[in-house]
Amino acid sequence: MTDSEKPTLLVVDGHSLAYRAFFALPVDNFSTKDGQHTNGIYGFLSMFVNLVKAEQPTHLAVAFDTSRHSFRTDEYPEYKANRSASPAEFTGQIPLLQEALAAMNVTVLTKEGIEADDILATLATEGAAAGYDVLVCSGDRDTIQLVTDDVTLLYPSVQGVSQLKRYTPDAVVEKYGLPPANYPDIAALVGETSDNLPGVPKVGEKTAVKWLNQWGSLDALLENADKITGVVGGNLREHLDDVRRNRSLNALLRDVELPVGPDDLAVQPIDAEAVRDIFARLEFRTLLPRVFDALGGDADEASTAAPTVAAPVAAEVDPAGARAWVDAQEGELALTVTVEGGLPARIGIASLDAAVEAPWSDDIAEALRDWLESDAPKVLTDAKPQVKALRRAGVALGGLSFDPILAGWLVRPSFPDKTLGDLVGRYLDEKLPEADPRQLVPETEGATPGQLGWYALRVTERIREEMPASVAAVLTDIELPTLGALADMELAGVAISHEKLSAFSSELAARADDIATRAYAEIDREVNLGSPKQLQDVLFEQLHLPKTRKTKTGYSTDAAVLADLQESNPHPFLDLLLQHREATKLRQIIESLDVAIGPDGRAHTTYLQTGSQTGRLSSTDPNLQNIPIRNEESHRIRAAFEVGEGYETLLTADYSQIEMRIMAHLSGDEGLIEAFNSGEDLHRFVGSRVFGVAPADVTPAMRTKVKAMSYGLVYGLSAFGLSKQLRIDQSEAKLLMTEYFARFGAVRDYLRESVAQARVDGYTETIFGRRRPFPDLASPNRVLRENAERAALNAPIQGSAADIMKLGLLHIHDQLITDGLRSRVLLQIHDELVVEVAPGEGDAVESIVRQRMGDAAELSVPLDVQIGRGANWDVAGH
DNA sequence: TCTGATACGTA
DNA sequence: CGTACGTATCAGAC
Known part of the structure; x- marks a missing residue:
């Protein structure tokens, strides 16, 4: 083996380098939304990635200290005792850094009572003996002693962690005038302030080197201490014990017992998914591609990159061909319906081997109706819009067996995986081919419906592997059936009276104007009452009211604060401001509802099934889960939610407590x-x-x-x-x-x-x-x-309530259909349902609702359901 | 035009 | 120093 073919072992002192990064980078620029500081992690990883890319090590490890306590403090309790405790902002970053390194499949080494540099020393010694080129990267000068022909030290320069100085034996001699092995002798004489190891007073590097050259070794020097003249000679004689102690403490251990040796440290392909996870948590974006670049595709590792299999080319089929293809398949298939204007446009069907697709037509609907409506298992990605489109086209989809978006959310409710592309990236570490929407003539072709299905099936396999059985049951028993009920609710919409709303809106606008005029009179000027910034100026500068609760940008002016102020420092402006807020807020809500009313006179909300971390639904466009109820005027808003034409009454049902x-x-x-x-x-x-x-x-x-x-x-x-x-x-x-x-x-x-x-x-x-x-x-x-503790306290309770409500909802939905009733569920507001009751079905519906909601779960206490009926939501509610 | 901060509506 | 959401508006960055 020639030198150039020798494997390279890179060992890094994670602690000292992260610590340097911590002080080098401004905390403010490196914090997550939650307040976790990440500057040390970022700085270390940035340097680490550059290092790996530049040096191309074949073997790799990072060592950390476990605590301040070590065999050195046992020997000499004052060791490093002068150091102030590491700030909690730093120590808190270490576990996350280690987690990130683990995700990158970099071996992290720690050992109780041993410092990181001793681990480096041991690995460097073993590595050199085993024929490696060893690179040691540390911010501790003591590691200079490790440098040999086979061991090079990379030491961060004062400019920053990104600049590393290479210490070879020649470079050490050039800088210190002595070979690396003698560096600890110099350090013992000079002392190391940062380690709280005092040396000989008045002796610096120059004197130490001169003495050592003169006497040939530290031992010889100490034996001949009485021959040194002058003040420094006296100092030396008085501090012989200190020097001996220093020398004993600064010798790095080269025989620490470690669970791994150099040969076990071969560079591994990174765990792409885990890296994405942790980087997402740390909110590192630019670092991600750099990590993949440096550690991702190592061509020498045959197993590194999973071979990217090209998606099958979907065959274009006619209705008969589609039917024949489906009949020839076995097992679960993926179905993809592209939706244009709310209706199906194309349909693609895929297995793991092949795919077909066709434009949507009445003919294909009829050819495939049996299959589409049957229980034959189908995977649909983000199924709800497709289910709705099919339903508009007169097809009631059956057999929905998996939805990767729902499943991905159940597995990781906090992750923003909203598209198949996100999941393909996370679970397959591949990129879903997407046409660039900015290009008129796309250079890259997007995946076709059939190919999307093929990707969906592959993602499905991977998600199923990591889904615990209990979560899989939630998907199958709760979420997938709920999806169908939600699709119907969204399609149905809720009738809202534009007349009632617009009359009220005008009233509120006039009221708000009047209040604003009076408010301006109180302060002798016109300000934007909707601007917290301008309000702060009025309240605290002009009116000299006492400062309130601090916010990021100044002082709060929210309702609670204003109410407090009104009590302590009454001022007419405060009350007018509160009234103005209330009037404009109500008007906003009314306006947004009004524009949401469709040509059918109904508002069709969209329920986000993956919109919460607890299992609740959320509602958007418009949000029908936050319609006012508390104050007097809110009744007028709820009264605008009416029973639709052809129906008899609205029925509300809510779980009490x-x-x-x-x-x-x-x-x-x-x-x-x-x-x-x-x-x-x-x-x-x-x-x-x-x-x-x-x-x-x-x-x-x-x-x-x-x-x-x-x-x-x-x-x-x-x-x-x-x-x-x-x-x-x-x-x-x-x-x-x-x-x-x-x-x-x-x-x-x-x-x-x-x-x-x-x-x-x-x-x-x-x-x-x-x-x-x-x-x-x-x-x-x-x-x-x-x-996290408070959220963890709440999650099982809020989540169980959400589960129960979903079960109640889907049981009601299903039974209304099986019983052949026309009545239908319209809204879900966390613990309440609103049902539109067809003529003559009132009692039957009430009985179904009461029973199904009450029986949704078997608890050790009864589930109480309150029911009301009326021509509008205000009357029906209670 | 987009984003963060603030404020506020619901369960 | 109370959980879970969505929306409107302002103000500043781009």
Whole structure:
């Protein structure tokens, strides 16, 4: 083997280099939205990637310190004792950095009681002996001693971590005047301030080198210390022990026992998906391609890149051909319907081997109807719009067996994988061919419907591999059937009276104008009342009101703050501002509803099935899940939601206190279970227990307090938050919590236990097995960790409620169809459904709704369903 | 034209 | 220092 063919081993001191990066890069530019600092991680990885690309090592490892404690501190407790503790902002980055390196399949080494440099020394020594060219990268000068003909040190220069100086034996001699092996002797004499190792006073590098050259070795020098003249000679004689101690401590261990040797450190292909995951969490974008560039496609590794198989060319078929092709297939197929103007345009069908496609037509609909409507398993990517298009074309799709978008969301609810392209990137590490929309004559052809199906099937295989059984059950039993119900609800829409809305809108506009005029009079000028910035100027500069809660850009002017101000420093402007806000907000909502009314007189919302991290739906365009209900004018808005033509009435049904019922079920708290079984009003019951009075003697104030407490529990409320909410002393809030938990102790036990379990598992689970990961429960960043704890507390409760509502919804939807009723579900608002009832079906529908919602889950407390009917939503609601 | 911050509507 | 969402508006960056 010639020199040029020798393998190259690169070993890196992760700790010291990340630490340098931490101080070199501004924290402000390197923080995630959640507040996690990433400057050390970014700086290290950036340097690391450049290094790997430049040096092309065949073998690779990164070592870290475990703690400040090591065998050196055992020997000499003052070792490094002068160093201030690493800032928590730095130490918190280390686990994430290690996670990123693990995702890159870079070996990370640590050993209790051993410093990173000792690990480097050991690997360098073993590597050189085994015939490697060794590169050591460290920010600790002690590693100079490792340099030999086979070992080169890469040391960050003062300019920054990106500039590395190469120390070969010649370079060391040039800089220090002595060979690398003597460097620790110099350091022992001079001392190392940063390690709290004092040397001989007045002795610097020059003197040390002179002495060592003169006497040939440190031992010889120390033996002849009495022959050195002058003040420095005296200093040396007084500090002989210090020098010996320094020399003993700065010698790096070369025989640390490690679980791996150099041969085990061959560069591995990176785990592309894991790297994407962690980089997404760290919000690194530009670094991602650099990592793939440096570590991604190593041509020497045969197994590195999964061979990219070209998608089959989809054969264009006629209706008979399509039918014949489908009949010849076995098992699950992918179906892709392209939608134009809400109707099917083309259809593609794929297996893992082949694909066909055709333009949509009545003929193909008839040719394929049996198959489309049958239970034959079909994979559709983002199925809902396609299901809707088919339904508009008179085809009721059956056999939906998988939707990669839904499945990907169930597996990783926090990830923004909204397209097949995202999933192809994540799960296949390939790029879905997409036509560049900016080009009139596309250079790159996009995948055709048939090919999209082929990709969908391959992604499906991969997602199924990593889906736990409980999550797969949620997909099959809840999400896929819900998808069909949602498609019908969106198609149906809800009738809204434009007349009612526009009349109210004009009224509100006039009201807002009037309020604004009066507000301007109060401050003798006109400002934009919708601009928080201008309002700050008015409130705090002009009116000299006391500064309020701080925000990122100044001081808050939100409703709670304004109400507080009005109490402490009454001013007519404040009240007018609040009124103006209310009027304009209502008008906004009305306007957005009005423009959403279609030619059919109905608004068709879109339910985002993957829009939340807990399992809830969300609603957009328009959002029909946040229609006002609290104040007087909101009734007029709800009154505009009317029963449609050809129907008799609207029926609303909502679960009462479903989250507290789930809390009772999950905690098994006997008091809470009794509350729900007693038939007594929940808050009255709880209030009587907490305050030790008869239910009839629970005052409204008591009820308000326990109600806030009960609801707060579900969100991880603190005594501070409770006191703020109820405007009571923190001590009183604390007392309330104590009393509450004294009566309902199992609730507290459950909440504690569920977070502890989530910390162990890394995720929470609903009653039905829906999971939500919480990596931040392990974060050393307190803000991140406590946010995660509250979310983890809430997730199983909110998520179980969402599961139950979905089951109720889809059971009602299905039974209305099987019973041949025309009535239909229109809206879902988390714990409420709105149903449009066909003439004469009222009682049947009410019975179905009550039964199906009530039976959606078998809990240790009953599910109570409140039902109302009326010609509009305001009357039907209660 | 796009994005972040603020404010506010719902469960 | 209370969870989960979507939308409108302003202001500043591009």
